[in-house]
Amino acid sequence: MLFIPLYHSLDAGTAYPYALPRAVFARHLFLLEQMHTCVDATTAEVCMDAPECTFDRTMVQVQFDDGYEDNMQLIDILENYRVPVTLFIATEYIGKKLDGRSMLDVSQLRELNSHPLVSFGSHAHSHRKLIDISAEELMYEFEKSKAVLEDVLGDEIVRVSYPKSASNVQVRECAARVYAYGYGSSKNDVAVGGYVDNMQIPRVAQEGKTPLWKFVAQNIEALWRIKKI
Numbered sequence: 001m002l003f004i005p006l007y008h009s010l011d012a013g014t015a016y017p018y019a020l021p022r023a024v025f026a027r028h029l030f031l032l033e034q035m036h037t038c039v040d041a042t043t044a045e046v047c048m049d050a051p052e053c054t055f056d057r058t059m060v061q062v063q064f065d066d067g068y069e070d071n072m073q074l075i076d077i078l079e080n081y082r083v084p085v086t087l088f089i090a091t092e093y094i095g096k097k098l099d100g101r102s103m104l105d106v107s108q109l110r111e112l113n114s115h116p117l118v119s120f121g122s123h124a125h126s127h128r129k130l131i132d133i134s135a136e137e138l139m140y141e142f143e144k145s146k147a148v149l150e151d152v153l154g155d156e157i158v159r160v161s162y163p164k165s166a167s168n169v170q171v172r173e174c175a176a177r178v179y180a181y182g183y184g185s186s187k188n189d190v191a192v193g194g195y196v197d198n199m200q201i202p203r204v205a206q207e208g209k210t211p212l213w214k215f216v217a218q219n220i221e222a223l224w225r226i227k228k229i
């Protein structure tokens with residue numbers, strides 16, 4: 001199985017529902033390390049592509065969306081538990097604010113990218129809901145974001161996560177022209193039979209108010225729910 005818990009922010013002083021206190025995030029990583037094998041995105045994606053892969057090592061890939069500046073506080077926690085993460089960046093907001101919250105700037109992105117436990121993906125360019133826009137606009141969102149991130153980081157960007165959890169057939173077809181992997185975000189993204197589609201890889205968004213027992217239950221549920229296509 002492949003279980004992908006999705007985080008956003010560690011700035012729990014705000015009313016933002018997707019912000020987790022650092023101590024709670026650290027507890028999550030402790031539990032994930034105990035229950036599963038935490039891998040980087042490339043390891044999970046290579047396994048997804050391999051015909052013999054069954055995810056029987058119960059892989060976990062920890063991901064963050066948007067690119068908030070408070071993601072700089074991740075490093076010591078990741079190092080403590082040796083857990084890799086992938087950060088998906090909404091590129092129009094690099095060094096700016098999104099809904100009033102400060103975002104990572106170019107030098108912070110480069111600093112994070114130099115860390116062996118951190119990888120990157122695109123979260124599209126403008127953070128618009130992609131199901132509402134034309135194919136032409138979709139291609140701009142995906143191509144612009146890839147170009148900006150590759151320019152900032154100097155690495156090839158092969159994956160995207162869809163803003164606001166929203167994708168449909170047109171979104172995924174356009175994304176597949178630019179990226180090899182597309183990450184969704186809710187249970188609704190799981191294809192019939194619980195199998196994983198490369199452009200619709202399911203994730204489970206974590207909220208600040210989610211009790212720890214519910215997080216553990218998600219992990220157990222993931223053991224039987226998600227398999228390779």
Ligand SMILES: [Zn+2]
Pocket residue numbers: 065066123127163164
């Ligand atoms: Zn987002």
